[in-house]
Amino acid sequence: MPPPLRLALLGCGTLAEILAERVFPRLEQSVRVVAAVDVREDRAVAVGRMLGASPFATLRDAVAAVEVDAVDVRLPHHLHLEGARRAAELGLPFLIEKPMAPTLDAAREIAALAGEVRGPCGVSENYAYLAPVRAARDLLNSGAIGELLAVQGTRVFELGAGWQRDGWRLARGVASGVLIDQVPHVSRLMRTVVGEIVEVHAWAPPGPRAEDSAAVACRFESxxxxxxxxxWACSSSAAPDGIPELSLYGTEGSLAVHVSYEGTGGGALLQRPGRPDERYGGGTNYYDSLALCLEDWAQAVRVGSQPSCSIEEGLTDVMVLHAIQRSLADGCPAPVASPAHR
Ligand SMILES: NC(=O)c1ccc[n+]([C@@H]2O[C@H](COP(=O)([O-])OP(=O)(O)OC[C@H]3O[C@@H](n4cnc5c(N)ncnc54)[C@H](O)[C@@H]3O)[C@@H](O)[C@H]2O)c1
Structure with missing residues (x-):
């Protein structure tokens, strides 16, 4: 087996702290964070201490001081392109957080940079790694609910204080708002289970800050x-505990995809008339899926293959986001560009 990938962690904020506590420690065989990079020294030091990595203010400083094989970019959305540029100018493959970028132009530039570095790049979008999601896809493909007619995706929750710490998620104009943050998850969830989205029509209430809520109608290729x-602005007591993240309604039954953040409570619930309910795909929770995604990319860099969390998949999710943004701006339905036009 090749040695563990030596990673520079670019951005030591809230997600990086969670990864340092819950994800990196279980990937010791495949990944070792050797540099914790953040413009805020206190954060680089704190996350570096959790991981046994050296703290740095810039990626260039890190690469000058320690051996780095690849870069894990966990920056705010408006800095994803900047992070990819910093990695690419050093020739290093990178994993970039979702959304790959908040705009299509930036995502395309990242895709171009990914083609110039020495190793595969990826987008850290974790939904396709969840066992309930894969189980739902397999059940649907096997005809378990007959012909698929209607689909409902629900991302309703209270944005925790940690995610609001630096303010950029909610402030207007800096790649903020619930859509840029959450569309990649719902897009990947729906695309993994159902297939490509070809058209969207979106609504979001206007307000003084970036949108907190939105509704999007969509049409699938099928x-x-x-x-x-x-x-993401409701109180946690109002958030619908137990509502599935994805519901699929077919001619012969329904499927409900429940994602668990802790433990193993998630699963794909299959309900058919006249039969007992069946549950599939328990066993991986949200943190497991973050680890599986990171491990998939790290393994791809180590052996020179392509990860399934590919740049192309990330770009496709940004195409869906872009169509939603266009629909909001124009007030009418917007097509999602076909792969040939990417
Ligand atoms: N896949 C998931 O489930 C999931 C969950 C949470 C967050 N995320 C994604 O993770 C990313 C980070 O989110 P977050 O909430 O941790 O953000 P954050 O604001 O908490 O952390 C970002 C960090 O980047 C640092 N930073 C800013 N500019 C920098 C620069 N030029 N060089 C180095 N460091 C710099 C900041 O000081 C901050 O510590 C986002 O893309 C977000 O969408 C993904």
Whole structure:
């Protein structure tokens, strides 16, 4: 087996702290963080201490001081392109957080940079690694609910204080708002289970800050129709505990995809008339999926293959986001560009 990948962690904020506590320690065989990089020294030092990595203010400083094989970019959305540029100018492959970028132009530039470095790049979008999601896809493909007619995706929760710490998620104009943050998850979830989204029509209430809630109607390549409901400003007591993140309604039954953040409570619930309910795909929770995604990319860099969390998949999610943004701006339905036009 090749030795563990030596990673520079670029951005030591809230997600990086969670990864340092819950994800990196279980990937010791495949990944070792050797540099913790953040413009805020206190954060680089704190996350570096958790991981046994040296703290740095810039990626260039890190690479000058320690051997780095690849870069894990966990920066705010408006800095993803900047992070990719810093990695690419050093020739280093990178994993970039979702959304790959908040705009299509930036995502395309990142895709171009990914082609110039020595190793595969990826986008850290974790939904396709969740066992309930894969189980739902397999059940649907096996005809378990007959012909798929309608789809509902729901991302309704209370944005925790840690995610608001530096303010950029909610401030207007800096790649903020619930759509840029959450569309990649719902897009990947729906695309993994149902297939490509070809058209969207979106609504979001206007307000003094970036949108907190939105509704998106969508049409799939298969002909099925769906809706995506987003809200991250409700109180946690109002958040619908137990509501599935994805519901699929077919001619012969329904499937409900539940994602668990802790433990192993998630699963794909299959309900068919006249039969007992069946549950599939337990066993991986949200943190497991973050680890699986990171491990997939790290393994791809170590052996020179392509990860399934590929740049192309990340770009496709940004195409869906871009169509939603266009629909909001124009007030009418917007097509999602086909792969040939990417
Ligand atoms: N996949 C998931 O489930 C998931 C969950 C949470 C967050 N995320 C993504 O992770 C990313 C980071 O989110 P977050 O909430 O941790 O953000 P954050 O604001 O908490 O952390 C970002 C860090 O980057 C640092 N930074 C800013 N500019 C820098 C620069 N030029 N060089 C080095 N460091 C710099 C900041 O000081 C901060 O510590 C986002 O893309 C977000 O969407 C993904």
């Amino acid at each position: 002909g099925a129709v769906g809706t995506q409901l987003y809200c």
